[in-house]
Amino acid sequence: MNNKMNKVELLHKNYIHSLKVNKxxxxxxxxxxxxxxxxxxxxxxxxxxxxxxxxxxxxxxxxLLVAKIQDGSLAANLGVxxxxxxxxxxxxxxxxxxxxxxxxxxxxxxxxxxxxxxxFNAMPKVALGPVIxxxxxxxxxxxxxxxxxxxxxxxxIVVYTxxxxxxxxxxxxxxxxxxxxxxxxxxxxxPASFPTIISTLKVNVGLSWVGxxxxxxxxxxxxxxxMIIYGFQVFNFTLVFLSLLVIAVLxxxxxxxxxxxxxxxxxx
Amino acid sequence: xxxxxxxxxHHTYFTKASATTALSNISLTVEKGxxxxxxxxxxxxxxxxxxxxxxxxxxxxxxxxxxxxxxxxSKNKIGYMLQQDYLFPWKTIEENILLGLKLSKQLNQKTxxxxxxxxxxxxxNNGVEKxxxxxxxxxxxxxxxLVRTLATEPKLLMLDEPFxxxxxxxxxxxxxxxxxxxxxxxxxxxxxxxxxxxxxxxxDRIFLLTSRPGTIxxxxxxxxxxxxxxxxxxxxxxxxPAVFQMIWKELExxxxxxx
Numbered sequence: 001m002n003n004k005m006n007k008v009e010l011l012h013k014n015y016i017h018s019l020k021v022n023k024x025x026x027x028x029x030x031x032x033x034x035x036x037x038x039x040x041x042x043x044x045x046x047x048x049x050x051x052x053x054x055x056x057x058x059x060x061x062x063x064l065l066v067a068k069i070q071d072g073s074l075a076a077n078l079g080v081x082x083x084x085x086x087x088x089x090x091x092x093x094x095x096x097x098x099x100x101x102x103x104x105x106x107x108x109x110x111x112x113x114x115x116x117x118x119x120f121n122a123m124p125k126v127a128l129g130p131v132i133x134x135x136x137x138x139x140x141x142x143x144x145x146x147x148x149x150x151x152x153x154x155x156x157i158v159v160y161t162x163x164x165x166x167x168x169x170x171x172x173x174x175x176x177x178x179x180x181x182x183x184x185x186x187x188x189x190x191p192a193s194f195p196t197i198i199s200t201l202k203v204n205v206g207l208s209w210v211g212x213x214x215x216x217x218x219x220x221x222x223x224x225x226x227m228i229i230y231g232f233q234v235f236n237f238t239l240v241f242l243s244l245l246v247i248a249v250l251x252x253x254x255x256x257x258x259x260x261x262x263x264x265x266x267x268x
Numbered sequence: 269x270x271x272x273x274x275x276x277x278h279h280t281y282f283t284k285a286s287a288t289t290a291l292s293n294i295s296l297t298v299e300k301g302x303x304x305x306x307x308x309x310x311x312x313x314x315x316x317x318x319x320x321x322x323x324x325x326x327x328x329x330x331x332x333x334x335x336x337x338x339x340x341x342s343k344n345k346i347g348y349m350l351q352q353d354y355l356f357p358w359k360t361i362e363e364n365i366l367l368g369l370k371l372s373k374q375l376n377q378k379t380x381x382x383x384x385x386x387x388x389x390x391x392x393n394n395g396v397e398k399x400x401x402x403x404x405x406x407x408x409x410x411x412x413x414l415v416r417t418l419a420t421e422p423k424l425l426m427l428d429e430p431f432x433x434x435x436x437x438x439x440x441x442x443x444x445x446x447x448x449x450x451x452x453x454x455x456x457x458x459x460x461x462x463x464x465x466x467x468x469x470x471x472d473r474i475f476l477l478t479s480r481p482g483t484i485x486x487x488x489x490x491x492x493x494x495x496x497x498x499x500x501x502x503x504x505x506x507x508x509p510a511v512f513q514m515i516w517k518e519l520e521x522x523x524x525x526x527x
Contacts, residue, residue: 169350
């Protein structure tokens with residue numbers, strides 16, 4: 001008996017070990033791919049296989065990064081864009097959930113607004129950028145609005161759908177206790193939809209970056225989008241690539257934070 | 269005057285394509301402390317009937333009076349138990365059982381203690397109240413659902429096939445527990461089921477319903493010898509098979525009439 005137990009334990013240990021080994025290999029290959037990309041980029045740029053003026057090179061980008069960190073201009077631009085994106089992302093999510101709640105509250109209103117939501121959802125929101133800038137003036141507000149407008153409708157539609165799909169028997173339980181519509185929303189509809197709301201947050205991380213960067217292309221004098229457009233205008237593609245890499249890193253961090261939040265909030 | 273009076277209920281569901289009459293001309297009365305069953309095939313409008321009695325649904329025609337008052341004005345006097353437990357998965361057991369009290373603003377130290385005592389009486393202790401529903405077995409969850417229903421002290425209990433999602437052994441045990449509890453608290457109960465045996469074992473009276481539209485086909489009085497026993501013992505009593513056969517034959521006969 002004891003012998004058997006030991007054997008099971010041993011097998012379990014082996015299994016855990018094999019999982020770890022597997023994970024290490026995956027990480028190793030991921031690292032190799034990353035190094036390969038940067039290495040071949042650097043080599044082909046130096047050997048002039050690609051035009052170094054257009055495609056720059058990792059070493060140039062790195063030097064520029066160091067210089068920009070030292071003169072503080074990267075931190076300033078990054079701070080502006082990050083603030084705009086986070087603000088756009090949070091406002092869009094909250095606003096989207098509020099719209100979804102209103103639509104759930106009034107079935108009549110949701111029927112009336114349905115075609116408008118479809119049109120608004122189908123249309124490319126970035127195309128509204130110029131209108132927003134003219135209407136709200138060039139500045140942070142219109143850039144944040146650009147980030148908001150790109151995520152808000154899809155958030156509202158997805159969250160509203162999840163509100164409608166909550167098992168009606170939960171509502172029945174509450175109504176049998178004499179619950180009001182507000183109590184039904186608070187006790188069943190909203191908490192049951194938390195997983196959906198979190199997953200729209202994940203989508204919104206990507207979308208709000210699009211809105212904000214496009215907004216900065218159009219109007220701003222600061223920010224990562226501005227750095228890209230400025231680099232493009234003066235033909236400094238090292239600056240463009242630096243901005244792209246910084247955006248990639250920041251967007252990933254934001255996504256991971258939302259992922260962490262999801263794990264914290266949804267224990268079930 | 270009877271405790272519950274259901275008078276000439278008609279109910280029709282409307283859709284774009286059709287108007288389906290679910291219930292037609294249903295009248296029945298239930299006395300205080302009585303346990304009655306609505307027995308019938310699926311689609312005979314049993315659940316519609318319960319929803320109407322508990323005023324979750326407005327009937328097309330007819331009235332339901334509880335102690336002489338229309339049911340729509342008697343909030344929280346009726347407890348409703350569903351086929352599955354429908355415990356809220358994000359709430360702890362304690363939050364789940366106190367939900368009814370919280371919604372009707374009756375939550376205080378006294379009612380809270382009462383609810384937690386009920387939980388103990390159902391054999392759920394050892395810190396179960398701090399756990400989440402998914403940590404409990406199906407039978408335990410249905411017992412929690414029963415506590416949640418009883419916590420607001422309803423006068424009338426509606427049981428919509430409350431055991432149908434459980435395995436047979438758990439179902440038999442819960443039948444006994446529910447029957448004991450209802451007798452101990454002197455509650456009136458209406459059970460909806462398609463299980464003839466369950467209806468006989470638990471009730472004082474059985475209303476046999478036909479389907480499409482649902483009407484009361486026949487009423488059966490369960491003999492005293494069976495009523496006095498717990499559901500489990502009733503199933504093993506010598507009088508049980510005869511009652512079963514009688515109801516079975518009636519079910520067969522109206523099915524033949526339909527064909």
